[in-house]
Amino acid sequence: MSRGSMALVRQRPPKGGNASEIERKIKRGNALRQGSSWRGSRGLVALLLVVVCVSGAATWLYLSSLDSDITEVLASQRELVSPEPRVFTVQCSEDYENHKRYPGCTPQKCGRAVADGVVTREEAQVLRRLAERGLALAGSEGGASILDLHSGALSMGKQFVNIYRYFGDQIGDVFTPEDFQLYRDVRGRIQAIIAKTFGLDPTLMYLTKPTFFSRINSTAAKTQHDEYWHPHIDKVTYGSFDYTSLLYLSDYDSDFTGGRFVFMDQNGNRTVEPRAGRVSFFSSGSENLHRVEKVTWGTRYAITVSFTCDPAHAIADPTLP
Ligand SMILES: O=C(O)CCC(=O)C(=O)O
Ligand SMILES: [Fe+2]
Secondary structure, rough: OOOHHHHHHHHHOOOOHHHHHHHHHHHHHHHHHHHHHHHHHHHHHHHHHHHHHHHHHHHHHHHHHHHOOEEEEEEOOOOOOOOOOEEEEEOOHHHHHHHHOOOOOOOEEEEEEEEOOOOOOOHHHHHHHHHHHHHHHOEOOOOOOEOOOOOOEEEEEEEEEEHHHHHHHHHHHHOHHHHHHHHHHHHHHHHHHHHHHHOOOHHEEEEEEEEEEEEEEEEOOOOOOOOOOOEHHHHHOOOOHHHEEEEHHHHHHOOOOEEEEEEEEEEEEEEOOOOOEEEEEEEOHHOOOOOOOEEEEEEEEEEEEEEEEOOOOOOOOOOOO
């Protein structure tokens, strides 16, 4: 006799047995079987949940790695790099060899540094207000707008105007002599910290152009001037630069999102998160290829203050006309 037929034989009601009791037993047996099959599938559901969670986490990790290509944060917005700057040395590129060398100034030691102890947050706020007032006079149609106190260049629509000519005497209502004094003071301190960090004679470094305030928001740039996010080398873009400094006037993540400064190294990207009062400075050659991330929300203010070793490219501090 086969096993199957044995089972059949067992389920058959015994002769003379009570039929309703047997039915109850069958029902209870079915209920028990249903219960145990649910218990069996509970394991399967748990396994499915784990698979969904793990693949969700993997997808999130993958997407966030696409979104952020930052391999190292050199200085985050939350930390205070003070009193000493945080210095990162990099090998100098050959860019400086194509230019006349100026002993005591031309980069021999190259690198980048971040300092939060040079300009106070209060000073940064005064400079930011100055930038806000100046840029409120005009501004580009989108992307970045600039204000250059030296040349007077101010973004206006798709071009630039000279604020000193365009607004004439009215400019005295916008900028005060104290604003210009603060600008000179801050420029002097930045020059001193660059000289100390790179072992230079500060009297052999000169302010050079362009040196400008920038305002960046998330609106789309309408002209190439206003596309601030392209990777570039300052020495190539601006020619006379030997040392670039950036003074940030607003805070990454609270005043704006996106807009981090990114050094694009061969082995990965290193970022500086803007912080009001933070000075970031570096040698301007291709050892410091960089870009600014697109601003995704809010408004970012900064000043680019640049120095040259070539006295022929020196400019004086800006003054009110
Ligand atoms: O605003 C910044 O963080 C960088 C600006 C810049 O790269 C430049 O002015 O050359
Ligand atoms: Fe730059």
